[in-house]
Amino acid sequence: DEDVASPPTLGDSVHIVQADHTANLGFDGTGWVIVVLDTGADSTHPFLANKIVDEACFSANASCPNGATMQIGANAGAPCTYAPNSCLHGTHVSGIAAGFSSKCYIPGQNDPPTCGVASGAKLVSIQVFSRFTGAANCAGAGEDPCALSFDSDQMAALEYVFDTLRARYSIASVNMSLGSGAFLTPCDTSPLKPLIDQLR
Numbered sequence: 001d002e003d004v005a006s007p008p009t010l011g012d013s014v015h016i017v018q019a020d021h022t023a024n025l026g027f028d029g030t031g032w033v034i035v036v037l038d039t040g041a042d043s044t045h046p047f048l049a050n051k052i053v054d055e056a057c058f059s060a061n062a063s064c065p066n067g068a069t070m071q072i073g074a075n076a077g078a079p080c081t082y083a084p085n086s087c088l089h090g091t092h093v094s095g096i097a098a099g100f101s102s103k104c105y106i107p108g109q110n111d112p113p114t115c116g117v118a119s120g121a122k123l124v125s126i127q128v129f130s131r132f133t134g135a136a137n138c139a140g141a142g143e144d145p146c147a148l149s150f151d152s153d154q155m156a157a158l159e160y161v162f163d164t165l166r167a168r169y170s171i172a173s174v175n176m177s178l179g180s181g182a183f184l185t186p187c188d189t190s191p192l193k194p195l196i197d198q199l200r
Contacts, residue, residue: 001191003060005132005148006180007141008039008089019117029118032172034097035165037157038090039147040065040079040127045091047099047116052077054124054165058156061130070156077125086147090125093177098123121172124165128153128178149178151191158195166199174199 022028033053043052055077057064064071065078080087099116129147132138138146154176161174187193 001151003150003152004180005130005137005150006178007146007148008086008093008129008178017117023115023119029098029121029172031170032118032121033124033165033169034118034121034172035124035126035161035174036090036094036097037126037128037149037154037174037176038093038178039083039087039129040077040090041094041123041125042079042091043125045095047095047101048091048123049100051094051098051100051121051123052125053122053169055126056124056157056160057127058153058160059127059130060150060153061132063130064127072160077127080127080129080131080147082131082145083141083143083147085143086129086141089147089177090127093175094123094125097121097175118172122169124161124169124171126157126160128157154178154192155195158192158199162195162199 041048041052055074057071057076059069062069063080065075079090095116097116098118098121100119101115129149131145132148133145137148138144165171
């Protein structure tokens with residue numbers, strides 16, 4: 001398979017999955033971990049305080065925080081810095097997944113709600129993006145350099161979740177808000193499918 005590089009993407013989420021209603025019923029993800037494969041998450045952001053329990057990076061263009069193609073451990077899942085707009089994406093997505101503030105879901109007062117889908121959950125931040133430059137790579141990204149994620153880096157991250165992280169944590173889901181279009185038919189030919197099936 002061609003190793004395709006995809007941009008970060010994000011649609012609506014909290015209202016679609018009715019997280020504001022489930023939280024009011026007491027289902028907030030406590031005891032679970034959400035793995036986020038993205039541009040990295042800012043562990044110092046107030047919305048993510050004490051949320052990130054593990055970090056890793058897989059980046060074929062050697063865009064991990066340590067300048068290598070792979071990094072495991074503290075600060076490995078920190079946000080990229082080379083694309084000012086796209087590098088914020090992973091923090092944004094992590095906040096949607098499990099962000100928490102003192103004003104979460106106050107009935108009748110929060111619209112939209114000010115917490116993540118599972119505000120009681122913890123997070124694993126896995127940075128899977130690489131630095132790209134030039135019009136051929138960054139067309140439509142709105143910035144150059146831009147951030148793109150190789151299928152192979154996503155696959156390495158999913159293998160890491162299966163081989164290592166699932167033994168450490170009760171993982172509820174793996175979030176991948178990235179891509180370049182929608183599948184209108186079953187995506188059985190995707191190189192990611194065997195790994196996703198294995199994780200399921």
